[in-house]
Amino acid sequence: MSYDVDVIVAGGGPVGLMLACELRLGGASVVVLERLTEVDPTIKAGSLNTPSVEALYRRGLLPGLQKAQEENLERFAAFMRQRLPEGEPAKAPPRFAGHFAGITLSADRLDPSDPDLNGHGPADLVGMVGQQQLEVLLAERAADLGVDVRRGVELTGFEADGDGVTVATGEGPLRGRWLVGCDGGRSAVRKLAGFDFPGTGPEITAHQAMVEMEGAEALGAGWHATPTGVYAHGPMPGRILTVEFGGTPVGRDTPVTADELQASIRNVSGADVVVTGVKTATRFTDNARQATTYRLGRVLLAGDAAHVHSPFGGQGLNLGLGDAVNLGWKLAATVRGWAPEGLLDTYTAERHPIGAWVLDWTRAQIALMRPDPHARALREVVTQLTETVAGTTHFVKKISGVWQHYDLPGDHPLVGGSAPDLELADGSRLADHLHGGGALLLDPAGELRVLVSGYDDRLRVVAEPVPGRAGLAGLLVRPDGVVAWAADTGQVDPGALEAALSAWLGAPAVAGAGARAARASA
Known part of the structure; x- marks a missing residue:
């Protein structure tokens, strides 16, 4: 059967565009259907968390984020000036670190020694970016990558079978191997596909x-x-x-x-x-609902199509971007044919628990916002907690997303978390080597390359020392920036590296290549 495209993405907001860019980097062809003819000007999310900035930074988009933040900081300064009595000099405002249920968190109360709040490189310095600004930036990126974005075209129905999905639009039918609904909280894709969507009213x-x-x-x-x-x-x-x-x-x-x-x-x-x-x-x-699975056959969900909740704490856009980054490379690998068995199922397994946490995080804030005496008494208790260093640090770590971690095999503390933005001996940073969207093996001593032959089409090897982390012997980073394997000097287990390669990157392209062959010849 012939196909018009590998993946059809319904919804051209930031999540749909981010997913489309990730799919293109992974080698899949993409059509994005967006019913609106231009970026929706309605006021929406106004900030990005650490995982979102890291993901965009790793794709080379940091300069655009920095420019957007500078524009927003200028608007903030203008707002503060408006509130000053005439002739009074402007003062530096309190450093804002977020809020919980409208309880302001001061950056002056953060524990600067907490390791979770450090080591993110330039991503630590960006966050005040609006949703529309991000959408414009991602639209430009999608155009550069050759994504076919069709504005003013809406999905009106579809039929899915074992081999693909035929989508009905105002411009006629479109056949794809896969369909992903990124079409918002009232998702037509979710409703037509029959996803269960339980939650609270x-x-x-x-x-x-x-x-x-x-x-x-x-x-x-x-x-x-x-x-x-x-x-x-x-x-x-x-x-x-x-x-x-x-x-x-x-x-x-x-x-x-x-x-x-x-x-x-x-x-x-x-x-x-x-x-x-x-x-x-x-x-x-404040509907708080979540699909029980993010995949039914050839149809998947991401962003608000998969989960809805109140926007308090700035989690919605960031949660959706995380979905897109996690799904994009896995679906592209499936399209290209090198995905190991079960790879696509790890999308729901990894992202669903984080979505469930976000829903509870927003429900808790609604409870603290209620004007009844019991809620206001509890609000005062939480406010007192936020006035401590430990309390503010805890809340900010949750809001910023630095706690997010996937349960992956391996005992090294870096496994399952976001890769640290290491500075390499040649002056580059780890993120600089992830712009192409593939996996990466950091090989500081130049001794691991022989163990990964056969993966050249999906893995980049960077043999460069890491001056700031001399004890690190190797780091395998998935395309989404998550550490899949790590080892310190003297603790490299070729079998563990082989298992990680097999689990996330499938079989090597050359028969007999890879870590097993290298061990056998040793």
């Missing part, structure tokens, strides 16, 4: 908007809990967020009006603001 009506308003000086900057809910003002001029309890949004598909926003702001803040203009606005609630 909503209890809030929330608004987020960029507005022009009179009386904004009566609003406090940052997050505030009030007798009627929670609101946030800033960090950009005109940005407002409100959370009200006691009901879910009505008219979800109708435009958010200035009157609606004004009423919500007044109800939660008590300030008599007047909204005179709406630049962008959205309603949302």
Whole structure:
């Protein structure tokens, strides 16, 4: 049977575009179907966590992220200047490290010696990047890689069989080997495929908007809990967020009006603001649901199509990007035919637990935002915890994603975690050698290459010393930046390296090649 393309991706937001780029790097052909004709201007996520920045950094996109962050920092400075009395000099604002349920976390209370918060290289210095900015950056990257992005084209149905998927669109049918739904919380792909989507129902009506308003000086900057809910003002001029309890949004598909926003702001803040203009606005609630599996036959899910939850704590976009990076190389390997048996099933196995954690993390924040006396008493206890170094460090480590780890075979402490951004003797960094999207074997002493023959089409060997980590004998990094095998000097087990290669990169391309053949000839 003939195919138009290897993979059809439904949804051209950041998750769909990130997945498409990863698939192209892995050698798969991709078509992205996006119903919108241009980037959605609706205000959405405003930050990236450490795993997301690391993934983008490893693909050479750090300069674009840095530029976007500089633009946002300028807007933040403008917001702070607006709040100063005339003639008063600007002061350095408190260092913001995130929030939990609107409880602000100060970077001044972080434990600088905590190893989990160090060693991420330039990725440590970037995070304040908006969703639209990232989408523009990824769209440019997709175009450079030759991804076929079809805007204004919507998936209207599909039929899946054992060999592929035939998708119906307004431009006619499209046949692919695989279909991935990256089409958001109301995913048509998820519904049509019949994925189970259990979870908990909503209890809030929330608004987020960029507005022009009179009386904004009566609003406090940052997050505030009030007798009627929670609101946030800033960090950009005109940005407002409100959370009200006691009901879910009505008219979800109708435009958010200035009157609606004004009423919500007044109800939660008590300030008599007047909204005179709406630049962008959205309603949302706190459904927390997750597909029981991320794959049914030839159909897969990623991002909000696989899991929905409230946006508090900035986890949604980052969770979806993690899905895309994990799935992309595995699906490309399956398309190309070198994937080991069961590789695609590790996508659900690795990503589902992290998604489940995010759902509980957001549910806990909703509980602390409730305006009832019991929740407010608990909120005060948690606030006291965040005023300690240990408490702030714990919350920031969770929010930043540095805790994320996959349960992979091997006793070395680096296995299963994100690869450290090591500086090599030639002045390059580990991330510089991951731009092409393949796996990497770091071979500081130049003694491991003989053990990996036959993998040249999917593995890059970098034989370069690591001055800052002299005891490291080798590091096998998957295409998604996860350490699959590591050994220190004097502890290299060729059999363990062979097992990791086989588990993640399949059989060598040359019969008889690889670690087993090298051992047999030794």
